[in-house]
Amino acid sequence: MTHERRIAATLLAWYDANARDLPWRTGPDAARAGLRPDPYRVWLSEVMLQQTTVAAVRDRFLRFVERWPDVAALAAAPDAEVMAEWAGLGYYARARNLLACARIVARDLDGQFPRSRAGLQALPGIGPYTAAAIAAIAFDLPECAVDGNVERVVARLFAVAEPLPAARARIGSLAAALVPGDRPGDHTQAMMDLGATICTPRNPDCDACPLRALCGGHARGIAADLPRKAPKAAKPVRRGIAYVGRRADGAWLLERRPARGLLGGMLGWPGTEWTVSPARPAPPARAEWRAVPGEVRHTFTHFHLALSVMVAELPAGANPERGEFIASDHFRPADLPTVMRKVHAHALAGGFEGH
DNA sequence: GATTCGTGGTC
DNA sequence: TGACCAAGAAT
Structure with missing residues (x-):
């Protein structure tokens, strides 16, 4: 078994026992039974979660799907109501693009989200990460979604010392090599969960990490310092x-x-x-x-x-x-x-x- | 590749 | 308390 396969298998076993229960998920048990989550809910959650914490999104997500339960309902909503519902969440281009996307899916795609990464990424508000995440989570396609969590986990696993954003290409190919042919959707969510609960930006809990023995950054004692980032400009x-x-x-x-x-x-x-x-x-x-x-x-x-x-x-x-x-x-x-x-x-x- | 684009939580 | 940070996209 290759190093990559061993990591993926260990991570998936950990996820089966430790997956977070989130309102847009169906959970690993359902996934193994062949049940997929609603693409509309996956899409909405992924857009809300762009640069936004799970804690901030959870209640907003529930309110949103209660008010607009499917893409047709959202597509029919007035702009002002959607913007008002988004108020306080930030990055308001997401709400504008969300509505534009819903209307395209409802009007031109018979209410069905595209079942490919490329098809998804062609829609407004869906970039490389979100397209891959929807493809993997909603359709169980073997796409690699690289977000901040995955960048951090991979940088640590493979001890990538080169700072972001220059290291992005290398991290991307390392991450892609981890995606298993079986259960790629759960693999994607497992990477997120590990990054959110154990392999955190500050004070990672390496003692509790299922991948500790496989982690190059931990072996070198530099895990907590990765990924390195270029310093940010001061705010005027x-x-x-x-x-x-x-x-x-x-x-x-x-x-x-x-x-x-x-x-x-x-x-x-x-x-x-x-x-x-x-x-x-x-x-x-x-x-x-x-x-x-x-x-x-x-x-x-x-x-x-x-x-x-x-x-x-x-x-x-x-x-x-x-x-x-x-x-x-x-x-x-x-x-x-x-x-x-x-x-x-x-x-x-x-x-x-x-x- | 570098900028623009929000907010609330955390240490 | 202020800097840092979070499941990025568009330009």
Whole structure:
């Protein structure tokens, strides 16, 4: 038996006894009985899990499939409702692409997800990792899905000291050589589970690892230091102003953001650009704007944001130059991205109630 | 290959 | 408390 086969067999045996119970899974027992999970649920979970923790996804996934149980239901949903449901999860291009993908599958593919990696990867929001993961998990095809977990596990198993991202090609071929012809779907999920529960980024629990005796990184005493990564750039601080306006009838002045770019397609407060030194702009409506003491701080992937908040009561017949009024009964802070929710909370904390 | 794109948890 | 990190994709 080759080293690779021994690793795969040991990992699969460990998975049979230790697989995590997750709402989008059917579990190893069902898999061995030939039962596959619903491709719709696999696809949705994989998209939600992109750069997002299982803990954050679990409840959101359940709410989502309760509301839209299949791809046809999702394809028929209004954009604004899907974006609102995604609010707080981040990386909102995922929600836009999710809906675009659902509509293609429902309209052009008879509601069936493609049963090949290439076919899947041709759809919006499905890249190399997600295509391979769906192919393996939903259809049990021998594809190799390489995510952050797999990169870490493989870098340690084979003591790959070259830093990412340069090591990506080598890690990819090492990972592909591990995929067994039998039960490739469970192998994929086993790699994830090992990476998430034992071979963790910090303080890996090598004592509990089924692959410890087969691990090159452990043998060299460097497992916990792998994979090596290039240092990240510092985050600049950007500034801006957000305007929280409320009409006499209680309606809030909000604005749908452009479909592309940061928070694209999401609802938010009108405001300035967010730059290192923003220009002083005109408010979205004529009113007595006053500053709320303090500021809202929020950190995005590549910059810190410090937002000043201005508030104003707007007259009943207000005709704003930007944005749209959302009636008080229809306004839910939970429909906003987190930074916008913080702005609303800051305005309220500053004593603003509107009329 | 390098950038852009969110958020909440963790140490 | 601030930096790091998580089942990446699109450009």
